[in-house]
Amino acid sequence: SFIRRLLQWTELLDPTNVFISVESIENSRQLLCTNKDASNPASGDQRIQEAWKRSLATVHPDSSNLIPKVFRPAAFLPFMAPTVFLSMMPPKGIKSVILPQVFFYTYMTAFNSINGNRSYTCKPVERSLLMAGAVVSSTFLGVVPHFIQMKYGLTNPWIKRLLPVVFLVQANGMNVYMSRNIESIKGIAVMDKEGNVLGHSTIAGTKAVRETAASRTVLFGTSALIPEVFTYFFKRTQFFLKNPGSLWILKLSCTVLTMGLMVPVSFSIFPQIGRIQCCSREEKMQPSTEETEIFYHRGV
Known part of the structure; x- marks a missing residue:
């Protein structure tokens, strides 16, 4: 259920998971491979639960390779929140516009892949x-609203704030x-309910990419819009008139708080193990199983 996925992601996104050592991960994997109760993540054994948490937070489920520390899900918020804040700042020059966008989309592309x-x-x-x-292409699209503002000097406060959010x-x-376009072209592995790989499906790959794209738009749309709305009304208060420097502190704090709430929600909207009906997959794969549903790993 969505609630269970949300609770699980709040544990996996713990920033301390970024610093889990390779030795600790290997010990956790060995425990899961040798303990007879390890097949149940909800086991009452605290060691089993901790081993599952470490494994899910640091090991890629498809390749079984370790995820680099800076690209683990737990590192997503610490890297992205300040970058979203900088990318939404009013333009003060070419460098102040391009550099945050380049860093933002370089990290985002690597994380997605x-x-x-x-x-x-x-x-x-x-x-x-x-x-x-x-x-x-993403960097170019990200800098377009800032260049429009620099060239045409938009005066409407809502257009100035909403245009960068839309882009x-x-x-x-x-x-x-x-x-992740290769997943739609080459297809991704699909499995029966026992975990047996039945082949590769482009339909499943397209669905996985589409669901992930939808979750990202919800995440960044909300994380960028709410701080802009708060700062718009905050600038009309007496406190801002007396302390104009507090605006950026408020906006940064609001961005971090909003993203901190939205990241687990975004990652939980769709299950990590997706499913498609057998009748909707490629005809060449249909004779390979009598199951009515097949499953695939969506990715983060």
Whole structure:
């Protein structure tokens, strides 16, 4: 259920999971492989629960490889919250506009690619070119509203605030589609309820990318809009008139708080293990199982 997924993500997004050592992860994996009760994540054994938490927070479920520390889900909020704040700042020059956008979409592209489905084969050159294209196109789309404001000097306060939010949402949705487009082209592994791989499905790959893109637009749309609304009304208060410097502190705090609430919600909107009906998948795969539903790993 959504509530159970949300509670699980609040544990997996604990910032301390970024610093879990390789030795600790290996010990947890060994415990899960050797303990007969390890197949149940809800086991009452505290050691089993902790081992599952460490494994889910640090190991990719498709490749079983360790996720680099800076791209683990627990590192998402510490990296993204300050970057969203900087990317929404009023433009003061070319560098102040481009640099935050480049960092934002470089990290986002790498995060999407590393934490996506990895059950397909892809050449490193092909993946690198795809990621480079995602960074360039997303950065270009992200800087457009700031250049419009610098050139035309928009005066309407709501247009000035909402235009960057709209472009931010569009750029992040497009970034997911571009950085994980191979999943839609080559297909991702689908399984029966016992976990047996039945083949690769482009329908499942397209669905996984589409759901992830939708969750990202909800995350960044909300995280960018709410601080803008708060600051609009805050600028009309007497406290701001006496302490104008407090505006940026409030906006940064509001961005961090909003993202802190929205990241687990966004990651929980769709289950990590998605499902599709057998009748909706490729005809060439239908004879491989009599199950009515098949499953796939959506990715983060």
